Amino acid sequence: MGALIPFVLGLLLGVALTLFLIRKGQGDQRDLTAPPRPAPRPMVHVGDERISDDEILDLICQNRKIEAIKLMREKTGLGLAEAKDAVEALERGMR
16 A cells, blocks of 8 residues: 555656646647758858859850859858859849
8 A cells, every 4th residue: 555655646747747748749749741841042142242253254154154153162162052043043133
């Protein structure tokens, strides 16, 4: 009988804690079956500066887009996808 009371109290405390955690976490649930959201597209701005380097614009005008992307990466430190998006945005802005 002496061990029954702590067992019952522990069981009730465990159930109460479980219910509390379930209710607390209900607002944080995500739909894991939904497709992932696409990453936001980077802008042409890097830091506080707008990219308007004449060399990059000249390469775009000469249809040398790969070289323009390489130069954009060298000058800004952007990754490949971000530099490509930035060069394409500059290209669209020139039209």
